[in-house]
Amino acid sequence: MADPAPIGPPIELPVIDISNPDDPTVGKKMIDAAAKYGFLYVNSKGTDFAVEDVEKAFKLSKEFFASPYEEKEGCRITPNNRGWSGMHTETLDPEHQRTGDFKEAMNFGEFKDGKAQQPLPPALTPHEAEIAHFAALCNKTCSRILKLMALGLDIQEDFFTSRHDASNGPTGCILRYLYYPSIFSPATSSYKHEIDVRAGAHSDYGSITLLFQRPGQPGLEILTPEGTWAPVPVQPNEAFSSSTSSSPASSTETTFPFPPILVNIGDLLSYWTDGLLRSTVHRVVFPLAEQRSPNPQDRYSIAFFCHPVDATELVPVPSSVVTAYREQQQNAHSTQVGFGGGAGSLEPGSRALTAQEHLEARLAATYSFKT
Numbered sequence: 001m002a003d004p005a006p007i008g009p010p011i012e013l014p015v016i017d018i019s020n021p022d023d024p025t026v027g028k029k030m031i032d033a034a035a036k037y038g039f040l041y042v043n044s045k046g047t048d049f050a051v052e053d054v055e056k057a058f059k060l061s062k063e064f065f066a067s068p069y070e071e072k073e074g075c076r077i078t079p080n081n082r083g084w085s086g087m088h089t090e091t092l093d094p095e096h097q098r099t100g101d102f103k104e105a106m107n108f109g110e111f112k113d114g115k116a117q118q119p120l121p122p123a124l125t126p127h128e129a130e131i132a133h134f135a136a137l138c139n140k141t142c143s144r145i146l147k148l149m150a151l152g153l154d155i156q157e158d159f160f161t162s163r164h165d166a167s168n169g170p171t172g173c174i175l176r177y178l179y180y181p182s183i184f185s186p187a188t189s190s191y192k193h194e195i196d197v198r199a200g201a202h203s204d205y206g207s208i209t210l211l212f213q214r215p216g217q218p219g220l221e222i223l224t225p226e227g228t229w230a231p232v233p234v235q236p237n238e239a240f241s242s243s244t245s246s247s248p249a250s251s252t253e254t255t256f257p258f259p260p261i262l263v264n265i266g267d268l269l270s271y272w273t274d275g276l277l278r279s280t281v282h283r284v285v286f287p288l289a290e291q292r293s294p295n296p297q298d299r300y301s302i303a304f305f306c307h308p309v310d311a312t313e314l315v316p317v318p319s320s321v322v323t324a325y326r327e328q329q330q331n332a333h334s335t336q337v338g339f340g341g342g343a344g345s346l347e348p349g350s351r352a353l354t355a356q357e358h359l360e361a362r363l364a365a366t367y368s369f370k371t
């Protein structure tokens with residue numbers, strides 16, 4: 001069951017400053033990175049988050065995962081994808097994994113007026129407003145990114161944001177705390193290198209995902225078009241700092257109040273743009289360097305999966321850039337793009353999928369894949 005794809009050098013992704021959400025040149029840079037890698041960083045300075053917001057969120061996540069099993073069990077994940085999933089509960093890549101993911105996760109669906117729409121465990125109940133605030137900041141930052149992407153695609157600037165506006169109806173947005181115990185934790189005693197992973201290879205389902213990572217807690221890898229796994233550094237110049245004797249890491253700390261936020265394109269946005277924007281396969285591993293270090297840390301990450309309003313019709317994005325890409329692909333007679341083809345390859349007479357239907361189809365495909 002060993003994964004045949006080799007591990008290559010760390011990927012160098014652009015770090016984009018989104019402090020001016022009206023700048024089309026920034027939007028173009030974003031589209032270029034999204035089309036080339038499906039992943040990019042946004043400089044934490046230009047986002048809506050203060051360093052305290054991020055620190056507090058990670059503190060809460062740590063307290064929650066350290067709370068008694070019975071308390072977490074009380075809010076176990078339900079079919080609506082909200083709640084806690086324990087070690088090995090999720091298997092993101094069933095074809096290649098012998099054991100479920102070596103991780104725990106806690107999913108929060110939408111908050112309404114600062115209130116969770118799901119049971120919260122005792123460790124989090126007193127902090128409901130704080131978690132809701134963090135989710136609201138994620139939404140705000142996603143709006144900035146989506147506006148820039150619209151500018152980069154030369155379409156109406158609110159094309160995406162108006163279709164992600166939660167005041168227009170429910171969305172599939174999920175805020176997720178993730179915990180991957182270190183290689184020396186009793187929870188990972190059955191782990192076998194070359195066979196097991198912390199999170200199996202997968203692509204995300206929604207439009208965009210924000211990922212917050214902590215210094216010294218690496219593990220994310222993306223699959224490159226060449227078919228190799230490329231580690232994604234937590235700090236973009238980490239790769240550089242590991243290969244020199246100077247200490248650029250300290251200058252990074254002064255440049256960024258917290259590590260930049262990693263942004264990736266999900267299946268829905270890839271479908272919506274006919275494959276122009278890539279939904280890149282990724283996974284989480286125990287990096288070798290971490291396994292060899294005398295004091296490997298647990299990995300905590302926080303993801304925000306941004307989805308449009310459920311009722312959004314995924315009609316082709318009216319962008320000349322998308323049209324040119326679609327035509328180029330058709331002329332090259334390339335095979336289907338995105339999950340289930342692209343929004344532009346609808347059969348004549350058939351109606352567009354809604355965001356909710358796209359998600360259901362995506363989940364159904366995963367389900368049938370498993371059986």
Ligand SMILES: O=C(O)CCC(=O)C(=O)O
Pocket residue numbers: 176178199204211219220282284301302303
């Ligand atoms: O923790 C991470 O680095 C990635 C998590 C992830 O890819 C996911 O939950 O979809």
Ligand SMILES: [Fe+2]
Pocket residue numbers: 202203204282
């Ligand atoms: Fe993911």
